[in-house]
Amino acid sequence: MLKIRKNIAISDSGFVFDPLSGESFALNPMGLEIIQLIKNGLTHQELSEAILGKYEVDGETFDRYFYDFIATLKQFNLLEEDTNG
Amino acid sequence: MAKFTIALSGLNNIDSPGPGVPVIRGIRDSKILDAKIIGLAYENLEPGAYMHDLVDKTYKVPYPSDGVETLLERLRYIHEKEKIDVLIPNFDSELFTFMKSEKVLQEMGINTFLPTLKQFEERHKSNLPEYGEKYGVKVPYSEPITSVQDFRDHMEKFELPVVVKGKFYDAFIAYDLDQLSMYFNKIASKWGLPIVIQEFVRGTEVNVVALGDGKGNTVGAVPMRKTYITDKGKAWGGITLEDPTMMELTDKIISQTQWRGGMELELIRTDKNELYLIEINPRLPAWVYLAVAAGQNLPEALVRLALGEEVQPFQGYATGKMFIRYSYDMITDLNEFEKLSTKGEL
Numbered sequence: 001m002l003k004i005r006k007n008i009a010i011s012d013s014g015f016v017f018d019p020l021s022g023e024s025f026a027l028n029p030m031g032l033e034i035i036q037l038i039k040n041g042l043t044h045q046e047l048s049e050a051i052l053g054k055y056e057v058d059g060e061t062f063d064r065y066f067y068d069f070i071a072t073l074k075q076f077n078l079l080e081e082d083t084n085g
Numbered sequence: 086m087a088k089f090t091i092a093l094s095g096l097n098n099i100d101s102p103g104p105g106v107p108v109i110r111g112i113r114d115s116k117i118l119d120a121k122i123i124g125l126a127y128e129n130l131e132p133g134a135y136m137h138d139l140v141d142k143t144y145k146v147p148y149p150s151d152g153v154e155t156l157l158e159r160l161r162y163i164h165e166k167e168k169i170d171v172l173i174p175n176f177d178s179e180l181f182t183f184m185k186s187e188k189v190l191q192e193m194g195i196n197t198f199l200p201t202l203k204q205f206e207e208r209h210k211s212n213l214p215e216y217g218e219k220y221g222v223k224v225p226y227s228e229p230i231t232s233v234q235d236f237r238d239h240m241e242k243f244e245l246p247v248v249v250k251g252k253f254y255d256a257f258i259a260y261d262l263d264q265l266s267m268y269f270n271k272i273a274s275k276w277g278l279p280i281v282i283q284e285f286v287r288g289t290e291v292n293v294v295a296l297g298d299g300k301g302n303t304v305g306a307v308p309m310r311k312t313y314i315t316d317k318g319k320a321w322g323g324i325t326l327e328d329p330t331m332m333e334l335t336d337k338i339i340s341q342t343q344w345r346g347g348m349e350l351e352l353i354r355t356d357k358n359e360l361y362l363i364e365i366n367p368r369l370p371a372w373v374y375l376a377v378a379a380g381q382n383l384p385e386a387l388v389r390l391a392l393g394e395e396v397q398p399f400q401g402y403a404t405g406k407m408f409i410r411y412s413y414d415m416i417t418d419l420n421e422f423e424k425l426s427t428k429g430e431l
Binding site: 009 | 324
């Protein structure tokens with residue numbers, strides 16, 4: 001299951017701060033929503049259902065953007081190391 | 086609140102700032118110390134001398150290169166007038182002289198809290214590889230050289246680019262022999278020999294400000310990443326980090342060396358998350374006020390240790406606290422400048 005590293009601070013406005021590296025990032029509203037769903041412990045299947053039910057997007061398109069987003073989170077070291085997407 | 090007179094140097098709050106002014110800000114923030122601050126200035130235009138809300142009185146002092154006796158003579162005069170309780174030297178280049186004079190100063194009634202000569206010597210840039218080996222710390226490979234030819238003789242041990250470093254200050258990255266030669270001459274003419282050639286480690290520059298009690302305990306330590314670096318390599322902005330590895334490394338160095346006094350660890354974190362120690366500065370750095378703002382008033386603790394008090398180690402600090410340095414045109418009158426430059430007092 002995907003897990004955001006536990007000391008990562010995420011504000012309501014989508015501002016992300018990594019206290020280990022000192023780096024900060026800005027999420028757009030969609031990114032923030034997805035990160036919040038990940039933090040709430042949703043599996044990929046549950047997360048996908050939640051987004052597809054709420055927005056006009058097909059599963060394939062969602063998956064493409066979702067995995068791209070997850071790769072970015074990994075690249076910036078924001079996910080727990082044992083996380084597998 | 087107990088009243089003390091504290092003398093300190095490093096009032097050059099310029100683009101490559103000395104730690105004097107931020108150390109004073111920490112002392113001024115103290116709820117325990119009521120301090121009279123005596124500034125010790127080497128130059129007439131050190132801004133701190135004119136900051137009367139921070140510095141109560143400033144005296145010009147001779148350069149350490151003028152000799153120990155000349156400096157002590159001046160300090161005796163200042164002490165006679167001011168009754169200094171604690172002296173905090175803030176320049177690397179003057180530390181040797183003050184460490185050598187520690188006993189004489191103590192006999193005069195002036196307390197210091199400095200590293201020992203052994204601690205000071207072994208962490209020199211030119212001794213860093215031995216230091217790394219002795220204390221089990223990763224350091225980049227380096228060689229002290231006294232001529233460019235020396236480097237040519239050792240060239241097979243290096244891969245370009247390399248970092249060309251001065252004995253006390255300055256560091257430049259050289260990508261070829263021409264640049265190396267240029268930086269060699271530039272630094273040698275300013276700070277003398279040897280020049281240290283250091284392996285260039287790619288990564289993010291991170292630093293720790295720390296205070297050791299001389300018995301192997303870390304009184305306080307705050308890690309920081311430079312978020313904005315000037316062309317002189319100085320931090321113009323920084324942010325406190327939560328990094329257990331950096332704290333462990335700091336504790337390890339302080340406990341193994343029984344470090345006494347303030348220190349700054351300059352580290353590079355590589356992409357593989359390895360920490361390389363590139364320098365140990367034997368004093369509090371110019372960004373120490375960030376530590377004060379994050380909850381560790383290290384200048385206050387340093388003064389208390391110098392006074393012989395027991396200081397409990399700090400527990401924690403605020404992560405994500407930032408500093409942004411700025412420049413500001415302070416206005417002063419000619420007669421202020423005149424006083425300092427002619428009478429040596431302001």
